[in-house]
């Protein structure tokens with residue numbers, strides 16, 4: 001079982017210890033059955049030694065059971081912690097484009113649903129482990145009482161297990177379907193939260209969304225889950241039916257045959273009835289463990305595919321604080337669409353960037369500006385062509401170092417509530433100054449590196465993103481339609497004060513903009529048209545230095 005292998009990998013020593021404790025629990029359990037049988041056989045005339053044995057065995061059995069569960073709990077907690085952290089590390093290490101292709105909903109299902117199922121399965125494992133040990137202990141005792149009868153019991157259990165296995169295979173197909181549906185459901189739930197305003201404002205859209213999307217997918221998930229639950233319930237009942245048939249044979253068939261001594265038969269009845277509780281618990285736990293195994297496979301598959309795609313370069317010890325020249329030579333990128341004929345190709349792009357330069361990148365919607373920004377900042381790797389830093393081509397090994405040259409605010413930026421990775425104490429005076437310049441001093445405070453609020457207007461949130469970029473103090477700045485949400489007076493501040501000031505500080509600044517009123521501020525203006533770059537002759541204040 002993969003779940004147990006996972007525990008073994010986490011700590012062979014602890015797993016071995018837990019197994020030993022589990023086996024001892026089983027042995028004490030078997031001893032308890034033997035003792036109960038002995039007490040019954042003596043027709044309630046048991047001596048003091050039997051009473052003492054009962055107390056000692058009871059304490060040992062419960063104590064060992066507790067230790068086994070504590071050990072497995074500890075192991076499974078450790079495994080889950082490692083899995084979560086590792087998966088998050090792998091996600092961050094994967095090239096952005098690969099992650100976009102993989103599909104964010106799929107990653108989310110794995111990070112939430114699958115990890116939840118594994119947590120539940122691992123949580124059941126200690127109990128499962130102890131119950132299995134008790135079953136084994138009881139079987140060993142039954143074997144000591146009568147081997148032929150044990151073989152009979154095993155035959156019954158074997159037939160039950162076989163049927164259980166067959167039904168499980170069918171149930172597993174349902175699990176796979178449920179997973180695929182859950183990917184879809186996640187997409188729809190994202191639309192629900194992100195599109196709540198559009199849904200509230202339009203009754204027909206809301207009804208269509210709820211009925212045709214959420215309800216229909218949820219119904220399919222419900223039906224598959226119901227089918228799976230019923231299959232598992234049927235297989236568990238079938239196993240228990242066989243078990244009770246065996247008890248029926250013991251009680252009503254064998255006594256008349258004279259094949260087995262009455263004491264043995266009575267011992268068997270008591271032990272088999274005792275066995276029923278752990279056996280039932282095992283049978284009921286198995287479906288959840290199967291689901292856990294399936295989810296674990298998904299997590300591992302995602303982990304493997306992410307690992308295979310992960311960037312391999314070593315992490316730089318310290319980011320570079322300066323550069324002489326960044327160049328893109330013949331760089332291209334293509335978005336391939338599986339379901340559509342068309343695909344979008346950017347490039348080949350030739351472009352260079354120097355310190356203290358203010359470059360505007362302009363062009364119509366969908367012309368490729370953001371894609372070029374992602375290539376320039378090292379978020380996408382070029383399909384062909386090269387990116388060079390100070391004449392040296394960027395390789396997989398230097399990609400991470402290269403990216404640390406940039407501070408960027410993309411149009412779909414994310415605002416973290418803490419100034420992560422920035423030494424907040426030393427920066428406190430600067431933060432206050434920047435907040436005042438960004439006209440946010442009365443809205444936001446930063447205490448201990450935490451923003452007092454991010455519940456702001458979109459324009460104000462963008463100013464906070466700009467604050468973070470200022471604090472990063474990298475040699476190259478990139479703003480993707482940053483000013484689009486700013487009021488006219490702050491647009492003026494941005495283009496006429498903030499950008500020239502960054503330039504004066506020797507920063508290289510790339511601005512993606514549609515604000516043609518301010519194009520004259522640029523040292524260089526490059527225009528993208530259907531993925532092709534051209535310097536824009538005739539644009540105001542353009543310096544003829546295309547690359």
Ligand SMILES: Nc1ncnc2c1ncn2[C@@H]1O[C@H](COP(=O)(O)OP(=O)(O)OP(=O)(O)O)[C@@H](O)[C@H]1O
Pocket residue numbers: 100335336344363364365366367368369370371372
């Ligand atoms: N993640 C993606 N997957 C597939 N195709 C994409 C993706 N992102 C962008 N595209 C395609 O690439 C083209 C260029 O997109 P890009 O975002 O670079 O344009 P843009 O110039 O920044 O547009 P806008 O001014 O509207 O922001 C678009 O036509 C779009 O169809």
